Amino acid sequence: MSKVRVLVGTRKGAFILESDGKREKWDVKGPHFTGWEVYHMKGSPADPNRLYASQTSGWFGQIIQRSNDGGETWETPGGGPTKSPQGWPQGESNKFVYDTSPETGKPLTTHQFYDGTQHPWEFKRVWHLEPSLTDPDTVYAGVEDAALFRSTDGGRSWQELAGLRGHGTGPKWQPGAGGMCLHTIIQDTKDPGRIYIAISAAGAFRTDDGGKTWKPINRGLRSEFIPDPTAEVGHCVHHIAMNPSRPGVLFMQKHWDVMRSDDAGDSWHEVSGNLPTDFGFAIDVHAHELETIYVVPIKSDSEHFPLDGKLRVYRSRTGGNEWEELAKGLPERHCYVNVFRDAMAVDSLDQCGVYFGTTGGQVYASADAGDHWAPIVRDLPPVLSVEVQTLRGTL
Amino acid sequence: MIRVILPFHLRTLARIDGEVEVEIEGAATQRSVLDALEARYPVLCGTIRDHVTRERRPFIRFFACEQDLSHESPDSPLPAAVAAGNEPFLVVGAIAGG
Numbered sequence: 001m002s003k004v005r006v007l008v009g010t011r012k013g014a015f016i017l018e019s020d021g022k023r024e025k026w027d028v029k030g031p032h033f034t035g036w037e038v039y040h041m042k043g044s045p046a047d048p049n050r051l052y053a054s055q056t057s058g059w060f061g062q063i064i065q066r067s068n069d070g071g072e073t074w075e076t077p078g079g080g081p082t083k084s085p086q087g088w089p090q091g092e093s094n095k096f097v098y099d100t101s102p103e104t105g106k107p108l109t110t111h112q113f114y115d116g117t118q119h120p121w122e123f124k125r126v127w128h129l130e131p132s133l134t135d136p137d138t139v140y141a142g143v144e145d146a147a148l149f150r151s152t153d154g155g156r157s158w159q160e161l162a163g164l165r166g167h168g169t170g171p172k173w174q175p176g177a178g179g180m181c182l183h184t185i186i187q188d189t190k191d192p193g194r195i196y197i198a199i200s201a202a203g204a205f206r207t208d209d210g211g212k213t214w215k216p217i218n219r220g221l222r223s224e225f226i227p228d229p230t231a232e233v234g235h236c237v238h239h240i241a242m243n244p245s246r247p248g249v250l251f252m253q254k255h256w257d258v259m260r261s262d263d264a265g266d267s268w269h270e271v272s273g274n275l276p277t278d279f280g281f282a283i284d285v286h287a288h289e290l291e292t293i294y295v296v297p298i299k300s301d302s303e304h305f306p307l308d309g310k311l312r313v314y315r316s317r318t319g320g321n322e323w324e325e326l327a328k329g330l331p332e333r334h335c336y337v338n339v340f341r342d343a344m345a346v347d348s349l350d351q352c353g354v355y356f357g358t359t360g361g362q363v364y365a366s367a368d369a370g371d372h373w374a375p376i377v378r379d380l381p382p383v384l385s386v387e388v389q390t391l392r393g394t395l
Numbered sequence: 396m397i398r399v400i401l402p403f404h405l406r407t408l409a410r411i412d413g414e415v416e417v418e419i420e421g422a423a424t425q426r427s428v429l430d431a432l433e434a435r436y437p438v439l440c441g442t443i444r445d446h447v448t449r450e451r452r453p454f455i456r457f458f459a460c461e462q463d464l465s466h467e468s469p470d471s472p473l474p475a476a477v478a479a480g481n482e483p484f485l486v487v488g489a490i491a492g493g
Binding site for chain 1 (some may be wrong): 402403404405407408437438440441442443446447452454455488489
């Protein structure tokens with residue numbers, strides 16, 4: 001028997017939703033970290049009971065939480081209460097300090113601000129945590145202001161992969177409306193040195209040497225709202241998705257436009273096709289059908305809600321361009337929620353499950369690849385992120 | 396012995412019930428009290444003061460003896476009643492948002 005665990009980060013805490021492989025009855029656990037924003041939670045592919053969570057607050061800053069039992073209990077790595085004042089090393093699990101050392105070659109301290117001036121890099125929060133594919137103690141963190149950090153000691157301490165900010169285009173990066181965040185981290189499943197990341201509003205970047213050197217991968221993107229619509233950087237990439245079994249093929253929801261790359265991001269072409277609007281945030285790929293992708297069209301960048309108040313997922317089974325509306329079980333009217341970039345995920349059961357969370361606090365699930373939908377929960381705080389773990393042989 | 400009262404979220408984070416008492420060596424100042432607090436509860440590092448600059452986070456305030464000490468030098472002596480343990484040193488999350 002298999003089990004599905006859905007990890008939900010919200011504006012007011014974290015929730016864990018669990019079901020058996022039928023995905024009909026759900027056990028809802030939480031809230032964890034009540035009152036704090038939980039931008040993201042994700043489990044280690046190498047040890048599914050190892051979870052990481054980004055807990056953050058405008059008042060109290062950034063906290064990293066870790067669980068070793070699938071979310072039953074949590075700890076702050078290296079930061080727990082001490083038994084004696086001198087008996088414990090100082091906790092650094094919450095410490096994200098930008099690397100300005102000469103060793104990076106280009107100790108970068110400013111980026112472009114909203115008004116076009118240069119502005120100091122200032123850490124605000126962790127948007128996304130991406131555990132290593134092979135080592136439970138190694139985890140990447142995408143942060144605002146945009147940078148990539150890595151921990152190799154289970155989240156106890158963090159070091160910046162400074163080659164990303166320092167590769168040359170950093171001073172041209174600028175914040176999107178949600179801040180200058182590094183929100184997407186994708187590890188290549190066949191090439192351990194290759195990682196893709198995306199930043200709003202700078203674009204997509206790739207390393208082929210484990211994070212030492214980086215290059216922009218934005219050729220083919222066109223953004224009418226920037227001075228040079230085809231610039232090397234400056235594009236507001238909202239999210240990128242990849243099926244792990246085909247790592248060279250990427251799908252992107254840009255601010256406007258749904259895009260596709262078949263060459264590991266070296267070039268992109270638009271696949272928005274017949275979508276009613278190609279603005280949106282979330283995008284994901286079916287676990288088994290490599291050309292089946294999902295988006296949630298949002299009316300516009302001025303009106304962050306579904307067209308005509310009807311919440312819809314759109315599915316393409318042709319790798320883009322030809323899209324079908326998925327409506328069964330979703331609100332038909334008066335629905336004015338948004339679906340954020342990290343709030344859609346798929347499970348890997350034989351009949352692929354698809355999940356997404358809304359700013360209205362609903363988490364919708366489909367156990368049949370999107371044909372039918374039903375809410376698992378309806379009244380959570382606004383959902384910031386949704387991740388899914390498929391746990392085999394655990395029930 | 397210095398008495399410290401933390402806001403709800405920091406008490407929860409550090410798994411503290413009620414007041415905290417910290418021992419310090421030398422003068423009782425914001426800096427010495429917070430250093431002792433963070434040494435005892437490392438998870439609080441970065442939640443009250445910035446990790447690098449050690450400056451008070453923007454939405455954190457310090458109060459004691461009905462005085463707002465937020466803009467005092469971190470090395471200024473705390474009120475005698477705090478140093479004597481008669482009054483607590485309060486770390487407060489600013490009321491913001493409305």
